[in-house]
Structure formats: structure tokens, C-alpha cells
Amino acid sequence: MTDKIIKVDMLARVEGEGAFKVVVRDGKIVGTEFRIFEPPRFFEAFLQGRDHTEAPDITARICGICPVAYQMSSVHAMEMALGITVDGPLRDLRRLLYCGEWIESHVLHAAMLHAPDFLGYAGAIEMAKDGHGDVVKLALEYKKAGNAIVSFIGGREIHPINVRVGGFYKVPRKADFAPLREQLLRARDLAETFVDWTASFDFPDKERDYTMVSLAHGTEYPMNEGRVVSNKGLDIAVTDWPAHFREDHVAHSNALQGFMVDGGAYLCGPVSRFNNAYDQLSDRAKAAAQRVGLPRDCKNPYRSITVRAVESLYAVDEALRIIDTYEEPDAPFVDYAPRAGIGMAATEAPRGLLFHRYELTEDGSIKTAQIVPPTSQNQPSIEQDLQSFIADILDRPDAEILHLCEQTIRNYDPCISCATHFLELDIDRA
Amino acid sequence: MTAHKRPLVIGIGNPHAGDDAVGLLVAQALRRAGYDGEVVENPGIAADLISLFEGHDHVILIDACRSDAAPGTIHQFDANDAPLPPFLTPVSSHGYGVGEAVELARALGMLPAICMVWAIEGVEFGVGTQMTPAVARTIAKCVAGIGDISALSGSLPPHWM
Numbered sequence: 001m002t003d004k005i006i007k008v009d010m011l012a013r014v015e016g017e018g019a020f021k022v023v024v025r026d027g028k029i030v031g032t033e034f035r036i037f038e039p040p041r042f043f044e045a046f047l048q049g050r051d052h053t054e055a056p057d058i059t060a061r062i063c064g065i066c067p068v069a070y071q072m073s074s075v076h077a078m079e080m081a082l083g084i085t086v087d088g089p090l091r092d093l094r095r096l097l098y099c100g101e102w103i104e105s106h107v108l109h110a111a112m113l114h115a116p117d118f119l120g121y122a123g124a125i126e127m128a129k130d131g132h133g134d135v136v137k138l139a140l141e142y143k144k145a146g147n148a149i150v151s152f153i154g155g156r157e158i159h160p161i162n163v164r165v166g167g168f169y170k171v172p173r174k175a176d177f178a179p180l181r182e183q184l185l186r187a188r189d190l191a192e193t194f195v196d197w198t199a200s201f202d203f204p205d206k207e208r209d210y211t212m213v214s215l216a217h218g219t220e221y222p223m224n225e226g227r228v229v230s231n232k233g234l235d236i237a238v239t240d241w242p243a244h245f246r247e248d249h250v251a252h253s254n255a256l257q258g259f260m261v262d263g264g265a266y267l268c269g270p271v272s273r274f275n276n277a278y279d280q281l282s283d284r285a286k287a288a289a290q291r292v293g294l295p296r297d298c299k300n301p302y303r304s305i306t307v308r309a310v311e312s313l314y315a316v317d318e319a320l321r322i323i324d325t326y327e328e329p330d331a332p333f334v335d336y337a338p339r340a341g342i343g344m345a346a347t348e349a350p351r352g353l354l355f356h357r358y359e360l361t362e363d364g365s366i367k368t369a370q371i372v373p374p375t376s377q378n379q380p381s382i383e384q385d386l387q388s389f390i391a392d393i394l395d396r397p398d399a400e401i402l403h404l405c406e407q408t409i410r411n412y413d414p415c416i417s418c419a420t421h422f423l424e425l426d427i428d429r430a
Numbered sequence: 431m432t433a434h435k436r437p438l439v440i441g442i443g444n445p446h447a448g449d450d451a452v453g454l455l456v457a458q459a460l461r462r463a464g465y466d467g468e469v470v471e472n473p474g475i476a477a478d479l480i481s482l483f484e485g486h487d488h489v490i491l492i493d494a495c496r497s498d499a500a501p502g503t504i505h506q507f508d509a510n511d512a513p514l515p516p517f518l519t520p521v522s523s524h525g526y527g528v529g530e531a532v533e534l535a536r537a538l539g540m541l542p543a544i545c546m547v548w549a550i551e552g553v554e555f556g557v558g559t560q561m562t563p564a565v566a567r568t569i570a571k572c573v574a575g576i577g578d579i580s581a582l583s584g585s586l587p588p589h590w591m
Contacts, residue, residue, distance in 0.1 A: 045558075046558045058446065061445070061446045061447075065475060108475070108477050112476070112477060112534075123530075124534055125530065125533045125534050128534060128538050133538050133539075136534070139477075140477055140480060140481055143477055144481055147478065147481070
């Protein structure tokens with residue numbers, strides 16, 4: 001083994017069309033390429049000329065499993081451009097809606113897409129057939145609680161229709177929450193079991209010293225708003241994002257890649273949030289993390305599956321807290337008049353920080369749109385992980401190398417599958 | 431026949447992605463036509479589809495597909511007969527797929543007693559694109575076909591079109 005190319009042309013169990021390639025020369029990795037085709041690039045052009053009120057619905061279509069994230073980043077950015085603030089119960093309802101999406105997305109990824117890597121199965125179907133059906137059913141039941149929140153607040157389970165710039169079209173009455181509350185109480189038990197299950201896997205003993213970027217909020221775990229911070233000292237307002245981050249075209253990918261302005265890669269997503277905002281987790285989530293031995297300064301990306309389970313448990317707790325303290329708002333939305341302006345916002349999608357920037361014309365039409373999704377930002381880190389984590393196993397069988405590559409990429413939850421299986425492994429032995 | 435005996439119809443797709451919207455449009459047309467069974471629209475996430483199956487013994491899933499057949503071809507599969515063909519994996523980013531949903535439901539013993547998949551051959555799946563006319567013409571055919579099935583108390587006619 002001196003020269004080879006490890007390549008997968010179509011990644012399974014990720015969203016969209018993803019591929020990766022590792023090039024080995026003289027026994028050393030000389031290049032890693034991760035590529036994922038990002039739909040948001042088309043959506044940015046699609047948004048231009050449309051009314052700003054259409055953005056929540058249109059951007060919700062970018063991703064089948066995190067529409068709320070796109071809606072939230074878009075409405076927050078629009079509200080900045082329009083000069084309005086949404087707070088109080090309406091803000092709480094938005095946070096509740098986001099809790100629902102975190103549960104939906106995290107449970108789906110952890111149970112159906114990532115767990116098979118740790119248990120040695122091609123996918124959830126094979127896992128379910130081979131004695132793990134009960135935990136798959138548990139995950140389906142657990143995920144329903146997330147769906148129920150999104151359906152209750154958003155108007156339907158997927159692609160909520162109740163979100164609008166300024167708030168919501170309709171808001172629930174306090175008495176109407178009772179069935180949802182009962183469902184969440186049942187889901188909390190499932191959530192605890194789920195944390196334990198994900199922590200029972202064998203994790204590759206690999207770490208990297210990431211620059212971990214997330215939102216930070218003084219009193220709550222990052223979700224809807226906050227400053228952009230890192231574990232390396234970054235602490236900026238979201239509106240300073242363009243001065244600190246950039247997106248580059250790279251030759252091998254259609255998608256832009258996100259970097260710090262100095263060219264450094266960074267990590268966004270659950271592991272960054274967990275490290276940067278551990279103190280804001282609920283007591284129950286912290287206790288679960290401690291129970292399963294999840295270190296507070298987690299630098300092992302393979303343990304992201306357990307971090308997701310802890311964040312999901314937190315989301316159940318937080319949803320219950322919001323429900324229990326909810327007071328019906330005076331109006332379902334804050335009224336406003338269209339105006340020209342520029343607005344920016346970042347929220348925490350399940351997979352990481354999602355930045356939106358819009359420029360509006362006088363009549364409220366969208367002049368320009370910029371959407372920076374978490375997967376774009378994580379691409380350079382994925383490439384560096386591949387380079388770092390497989391360097392010491394290059395003499396192992398190709399199947400073993402390939403498995404670790406795939407498992408590594410899925411640490412990032414680059415969303416959901418568009419293909420059943422990996423395509424053929426192409427190894428070029430020069 | 432009471433409403434709850436009608437097949438659950440799940441229209442799958444993305445309304446902004448050309449032919450990928452056809453499953454959703456069939457669901458909407460079915461409602462407009464006065465169908466008195468349950469109709470659901472979904473982007474095609476397997477876990478959610480399985481949850482939708484619960485409590486139903488007759489389900490019809492309608493999704494777009496791409497298999498190199500002529501645009502507008504309606505492929506019909508009985509999911510209880512055999513695994514679905516590979517081309518029923520999603521053609522766009524709307525989820526984990528009808529094929530995966532059916533196979534996972536089968537593995538978990540959660541597949542409805544009657545589970546039909548109607549896959550409509552599309553050609554244009556780009557974001558912001560228009561639906562191909564041949565695909566749009568299948569919407570009325572699907573509505574009529576579901577009406578025929580309902581009229582037969584759940585048993586499928588051999589040639590529904």
C-alpha cells in the first residue's frame with residue numbers, strides 16, 4: 001500500500017448528493033475532498049424579486065428535515081430589516097417550535113442514519129431486521145413528540161405553515177397544550193433511554209482541537225438568537241458575521257465552503273453548542289450527560305451521536321418549561337410596514353449555525369438573499385477530519401477505511417439520504 | 431362505506447421542484463374532488479411515513495420517480511408483494527424515501543395490509559422549475575383511479591386506468 005484513491009461518488013444516509021475522495025501517495029494522504037451539492041444556492045436566486053413574506057415558506061423547502069431552522073433564520077433576518085422585534089410569548093412559541101425540530105431531526109439522524117455505523121449495519125432497515133427493532137420503534141415514538149410540537153405550533157408536521165414575519169398567523173390557547181404536554185412527559189422517559197443507548201456504542205478514540213463556533217445566549221441554550229462565539233475567543237454580534245467568516249469556491253465542489261476570514265476551518269453543530277453552552281443545558285440533560293460519561297469538553301466528534309441525544313432530551317425539557325410558563329399573547333404577530341433595509345440573523349439548526357442575510361427594497365421585495373447553511377460551513381472540517389482520522393489506518397482493508405470515512409462524515413449529520421447505498425468504492429493503486 | 435374505511439392517501443414531494451410536486455398535487459386534487467378518506471401531504475421522510483401508516487390497513491403512497499420511462503408513466507407496486515425497485519429512492523432532497531419507509535415498516539412488522547405505491551415518472555426536478563405537462567396530466571388519472579379503488583371497497587381493479 002503506497003498509492004491509492006479512496007472514493008465514494010454518492011454518499012448514502014446524507015441529505016443531497018454527497019461524495020468524497022481521499023488520495024494517498026507514497027503511503028501518505030495528500031488530499032481529501034468532500035463535496036455536497038447544496039440546494040440553498042439555487043434558492044438564493046429563486047428568492048430574488050419575491051416578496052419578503054414568502055421567504056419563510058420558500059426557505060422551508062430547502063431541507064426536508066429542518067424547515068423550522070430556515071423559517072426561523074429568515075423571519076429573524078426579515079424582522080431586523082423591517083425594524084421590528086418579536087419577544088414575549090411569540091418568541092417563546094418560536095423557541096418551542098425549534099425544540100420540536102431538534103427532537104425530530106436529532107432522533108432521526110441518531111437512530112436511523114448514524115447508529116448503523118456504530119452497530120455495523122448498512123442502514124436502519126438491516127438494523128431493525130437484526131434484533132434492534134425495539135429501539136427503532138422507540139425512536140419512531142420519540143420522534144413523534146417532535147412532530148407533535150411542530151404540528152401544534154406550525155400547523156402541520158413538516159413544512160410549517162403558521163410561521164410568518166412578525167410572529168404567527170394563529171397562536172394556541174393555553175388550555176390547548178394539555179395533550180402535547182402529556183406526550184412530552186412520556187417522551188422524556190424515551191429520551192433518557194435514548195441517551196443511554198447512544199452512549200453504549202464503541203467510539204473511535206479520536207479527537208481534534210476544533211474551533212467550535214455556535215451562538216451563545218446568556219441565559220438559555222443557543223437556539224433562536226445570541227452572539228456568535230467560539231471556544232477560541234470569538235465573540236461577535238451576528239451582524240459582524242461577514243467580517244469574520246467567508247465562503248470560498250473550491251474547485252472540487254459546487255457548494256461554497258465556509259471558513260473563518262483567516263482561512264481556518266471551524267466546527268458548528270451540536271458538539272460546538274455542547275462545549276460552548278454546557279451551563280445552559282437543563283439539569284436533567286446535564287445529569288444524563290454525566291451519567292453516560294460524556295465529557296463536558298467533548299472533542300471526539302464520534303460522540304456527537306450522544307450529544308444529539310442529550311440535546312434532544314434538553315429540547316423535551318425546554319418544551320415543557322415553555323408550555324408550563326406560556327401566557328397567551330395579545331396578538332399573534334407584530335404588525336409592520338414594508339421598508340427598504342438589510343437584515344441578518346443566525347439560528348441554530350439541528351446541524352449547526354444557519355446564517356441568513358437579506359436586502360429588501362422599499363416595497364418589501366427581496367433584492368438579494370444569502371443563505372449559509374451549516375453543512376457548507378462544516379465542509380472544511382470534514383475534509384480535515386478525513387485527513388486526520390484515517391492516516392493511521394491506511395494499511396487496513398479498504399472496507400475498514402471506507403467505513404470510518406463514512407462514519408466520520410455522518411458525525412456532521414449532513415442531513416438525510418437521497419440514495420439507498422453507497423456506490424462502488426474506487427481504489428486506484430498507482 | 432364509512433370514511434375511515436377509505437384508503438389513506440399520502441402524497442409525497444416538494445412543491446417547488448418541478449415534477450417532484452406531483453404527489454402533493456394529487457393529494458390536493460383528491461381533496462377538491464370530495465374524497466372522504468384521509469389525505470396527507472408529506473415530503474417523504476421514512477420515519478414519518480411509517481408513523482402515518484399506524485392504524486391504517488390500506489394505504490396508497492403517491493410520489494414522483496425517475497426510471498428512464500416516458501414522462502407521465504404511472505408505475506404501480508404492491509409493497510406487500512415484493513421490495514420496491516431501487517428507482518423509488520428519492521430523486522430530490524425531500525427525504526429518506528418511500529422505498530426505505532416501506533422496507534423499514536416491513537422489517538418492523540408495521541406495513542399496512544394493503545400498501546400500494548404509485549410512482550409517477552418525472553423528468554424535471556430542479557428547484558423553481560415547472561411541472562412537465564405529461565406529468566401534470568397524470569393528476570386527474572390518479573384521482574380517478576383512487577375513486578375506482580374506493581368504490582371497490584379496497585380491492586384493486588387489475589387495470590385501473
